[in-house]
Amino acid sequence: MEGGVGPGEEARSPRTRLLAAEEEEKEAEEEEEAEEEEEATSRAAGPEGEAPACGDGRKPRPAAAREAGFGAGPPAPPAGEWDSAGAGWDVRASFRENSPREEELLVLADSFQRQYSLLYPDRRPLLLCPANECGVQKFVCTTLRPTLVPYLELQHWQGSASFVSDCVVPTPLEPPTALPSRLASPVTVLRRKRANSLEASSLLCSLLLGAGYDAYCVCGYADRPTCLADESRADCPLLREPEPPEPAEPRRPPNKYAVRRARDLRSHHEERLEERRQAEEGAARERRRREEEAGAAERDRPSLDPLHGLRVHCWVLVRPGRRGVAEAFFVEPLSGRAFSTADGRFLGVESVWNHRNYWVNVQDCRHGCQGVSFHVHDALGWEAVFPGVRPRTAGSAAHGGYGDEEEEEEEEDKEEEADPERRQKEERAGSTLPPSWVGRIQLSPHDLEMRCPGGKRTVQFRRARLEKLAPFLQRDGLISRLSVFRDDECTQLVEVRETYGHRKDRLERKLLNKESGLVTEHFAPGRADCLKEHTFASPVPETERRAEFYSAARVDGLRSRRETALELWEEFEGRGDRLRARHAQLGPRVKRAGPAGAHDSHCRPILKVTEDFDRDPSRPADEDPSRRTFLLAEERVSVLYHQDPARITRSCRHFLKPPCGTDGTIEPPGPDSYSAYQADPAAPQLKKREVYEMLVELMAAEEKTLQLVRKSEEEVREMLRVRAQEEATSELVVSVYDTLRNHRIKQRRQELERLRQEEQRRREEPQLDYLAPFLARLGDPEELTRRHAERLRSECLDDVKRQLTAQANAMQERLEKEVEELQQQEGARGPGGRAGEEERNAACEEAAFRVLVTEQRLHRHKATAPHVYAEMERRLQSDPRLSALLQDP
Template sequence: GGQGGGGGGGGDDDKKEGYEVKQRPVLDSNFVMTQDKLVRLDEEMVRKELTPADNDGSNEEVAAAEDPLNGLRIHCWVLVRAGKREMTEDVFVEASTGNMCPTDQSPYLGIEAVFNHKNYWVDMQQCPVSRMRFTLDDFQAWEFVFMESTVSAPKAQSDEDAKPEGGDGQQADNTVAMQGTEEIRESDHVLDLPPSWVERLFIDRALFLQRYAKENDEIKKTKDYRKSRVELFAENSLKHGMVQRITVFSDLARSNAVEVQEVFANRKDKLRKRVRYYKPGTQIQIGQPESLIQEYFDPGRPDALMELVELPDGREFTFYHKATLDGMVQRIERFTRNRAPTKNLAMHKVIETFEGHEQRLNYRSITFEPIDPNTDAPQVKLQIEHPRKMTHKFDRNPDEEADRDLRKRTFFTGLRPPKIHLVFHYGPDRITAATRTYTTEKTINGDNFTMSEYVVDPFAKPMKFTEQRDEYIKLIGEEKAAISDFRDADREAQKILETRENDEKHPQLVKSLYVQLQDKKQFEANKPKEEDADAALKYDYLASYLPKRSKKTALTKQEAQAVKDACLKALKERLIDRAHIIETRLEEEQAALTKRQLGYHRQDKEKSSDDDEYEKYVHEAQFKIQILKQRRDRHEEIAKQKFKEMIERLQSDPRLSILNQ
């Protein structure tokens, strides 16, 4: 027992010396500490934004310390008040930049005065611009200088309104308003607006539309830069409607143009801009200097053309697809060689893209057989009849299964034997798509086909031979329809090109009403005066009854009487013919109504089921008869009046004055 106790005593000394437990350090995350610091900074910034008034003084003091002229500079800008021009709030317009901002977000430090063409108002408010009131008839905020104020003084209230319903407070407010009125009326030191020492500005509309001076027989303004030249033209001054031309040169002498930008206005064909590029050794067409032409159009063309690009080896059409019937977005044509004006195009490929097509078509292309460079290409329509390959791509149809929803269809018409390859959409969670290929084999008995397919779903039922045959026959029909569609698309493209060529040969401008009136006045002023006599003779009411001889020869009494009788006879016949037409139509309507009434009364009343229809017909027929009777009576009155006026006109005609002697 003693040894055990001794051993225990020795163990306590060893524990204190060799087995002391160390304290674990506190572990901190640098990421968490950084995030906490960012959160505290965000909260501090939000707090500063919510309480900007606390920092206004300090910010102004800092700005003043940095800029010794802070608040001392004089500047003018424009104030557009609410109430007119469809303005709902007061707005500042910076004159140097044209930028607009509401008055409560003003970047300006202060306002001394506001003025217009009739008066001058001095600012009496001691507050920042963002809190100013721009009610110019408030005399506590604004003090006017001249009596010719466009702002009327506050009107005194009526006796009933001036009654103090709320006590002395309301009466005090009315007193303040009256004091403002008396101040206007009794002030002796208010200035009168002096007359202007300059004449009223007047600019002739024709000169205003002209805009620029005459330069080299053209109304334009030219400015040269280091390697470019800018020319500005007045609207409608040029027959093709150009208003701006920017020419970029490759040399400092400005003799070798590499790019020309032309801007148009008021073109009837909606041409807005044209860019021409020039590159030595590269031409769109033989005999044409441009290497690239880009044309841009505004909406409104019948063919919905938005952009047309002419390249040496191709052509690109871009459309406003929402204005096209099939939703075409772009048509790209590629050629195997450069174009020649007297030779057919050697087509390589045509690509068309769609958006919003009714059959979910988004891509269509046709590839042609290669043509030897040394041989002439056949006509484009013949090249379309024998393509090398045709491809169609479709968007996903959510109502169809992915394995049955066609994504791409390719007709390999140039292969021997021809093939039709189908690719379907990817199914959910699939990395492969189903495919199907039909191969046409020509035999003595006719065309046969073989089908090979790749099925993604191993549990899918295989197609029956009858289903394969029906699909193959359908694809053959779609192949013919595709060739027809490409033929129609090429015809539409050629029509667009012919229209563009005609528009460039005979450009037409949309002129304003003022310009049209001026052109009409100019045309009438330049018209030969001999035509006036011919026009008067053309509309002469006696021209067809006068004898065919010299115009200056006077008529005899017998001739004048014959002319008068013939004119009155012709008028009488016209009036009688008109009355006969009205009477005939009236008799036809009455006869038709009588016939319908007799037929209705003869039929069996118990078996009749068209009473409503009969009543409707009778009502319409009676209405027509009433209108025709009114027209007949009115024609009789008008005929008498016309006959009387014609007699008076003949009596006052100087050519028939011999009858009055």
């Protein structure tokens, strides 16, 4: 494995070694210049096998650097490899050429590369200036473009890492032990959706920097599964159940008169023997578990990798200090998972960089990343390309804000105003980087939804397979499916976990247990039946199932309902009558003779109903029922009351229901049909009238309870019917803010656009000339005289008067006709009987209504006619063709 330095070089600091190597480098440059002058003629002749000098006059870079992609210029793209012309989209000018500041930066990076090669001849060249997608060399730090995207999901490292891992298809490095000669920009990676580890890390680091994290790209070495994005031997992170919090033991208030506990008579020797036996059994179980895990690990151990420690890989480092990060950690861009900086899959670090600087690791990496300090500003462990750049520890991003590049440039402008000479000093020292040549990362809502190539992605884990789908891609709204298997070959399916989105029935998750056959559905709030969770084995009624509800949204406060073939349990909360639970025992259905549609033939007989109530502090314990039991098969009713803290027993009453009379009255209970136990012997006994009233109240409560049980059965059948219909249709709901899929809003927008265009065309069309017919009578003279103007005015006003008079006459004739018809209706006799009278009255009312409407129209016309005539006269007087001729001489 390469990366880091040996122990023999730790005595000298990196800066001392670099300064000592300056003189050697100068001597080597002088020798190279002398050799180049001697061979200038032969190079100009262009002998075979030699490369010509650079067109810009710069010296060719070392051969080792050219092989690693840091040479005088990148080679032409081979056949079939994409470039700016084949990218399918217009690139910016900064993609195709370098600015003068970038050219100076390449020279500085080239100098650093030569010094690095002299100091560490056994280490590989650094990834400093790879070519971009257009074949132009760019400094690697300027490839990062911190961008804050306007989506809440991508403003946290988990969402950004998941987005990048879903967005790109991993492309292994070829060869796996060499750095790539090209590094595409994050914008290009988003367009083509294919990337190697370095390109994916650049995209993820740009998003994290924009979100305010202190993120860095890390170039180093990793094991084969990590480099190939192979997670087939890793456990699925979705299967790791969160550890439940330890339940806090309720602290009971001390009781002054508590009964003293009995003396513990158990043998301490026997307890120690039992503890020793349990410890031995636990150790044996742990030993067997470890042996099984060791055997499984031995079976799952990959074959020996001949390139172990040599495979080049890139990932992202997130350092503490911003966005609440307390400890540094790694983020793998190809899987979207986070790891500790001491994780064994990362075998070494060569360098790290962000959008401000580049640091080379000079620490020992023979034991992987364990013990490596990631304080990049420590000169003893890291060597910076630009030592003068100050770390960003203040500002909005440092205090939990965001780090968009434009905001950082504003901060730099403010600092430059406070210290005008700082920027000049840094530029003279070569410690400032030019702006990124990459444009802002643009993501549309469609790009965020269709993040996976083709809208689908499948990840194979150890004994699990995860399928991710884009929203609205499936007809039923499925967005993810996790299949869990029992064996490593993934042939024995154990369970399937499905996640849905945008469902009209508010379905969110579904769990299918293939072994037990149970199906568990989870729903979001908003259903009409307030269903929260439904667990069942069969979708038919009267089978075992359990349903949980959003009790706060239900009127009856139902929290859960559990049903079997012969029992029904219901739990409540927040009820005014303090009912906590109801349990009904049912008998097998009895077929009765009767009509086929009789409802009773579909109901199971109710044998027993038990209701539990919470304590009511406003009532005495002996009068506050704790449980009511209705034994319908035995015709008995029992009431158990709450226990008084001062008593050791509870009161209860038992009733034997008497037969009802012929008129429906209830007979008073006799001595054999009523029994009671009073916990307080000093309490007065109930009178017969009070016992009778209590029995009547209990029998009414029994009838009401039976109706509620029947209602619950009917609600279960209705819920199953609705669920079957919802699964058959699987309707999806489109948000009102989704303008691409909301057809109703889209049609409304198109209709408004059509009306706007029609209004625009109407405004552009010339208005009708009211003088055109009268000018035609005069032969359309080119010039009008006063006589023409007076004639036009007179004829136009006469025409208006004639039209108004004709309209008034027409209305008057219509009115007279309607009045005559009304008189005929009133004088005519229709067919006899009540029906004929109603028909005649209706005809008269309709005729009278028409008379009233016509009369109102005539009055309104007479009122508006003078105004219409005056308006026309005003328009003629102000018409530019007539106004000058009609003025008094």
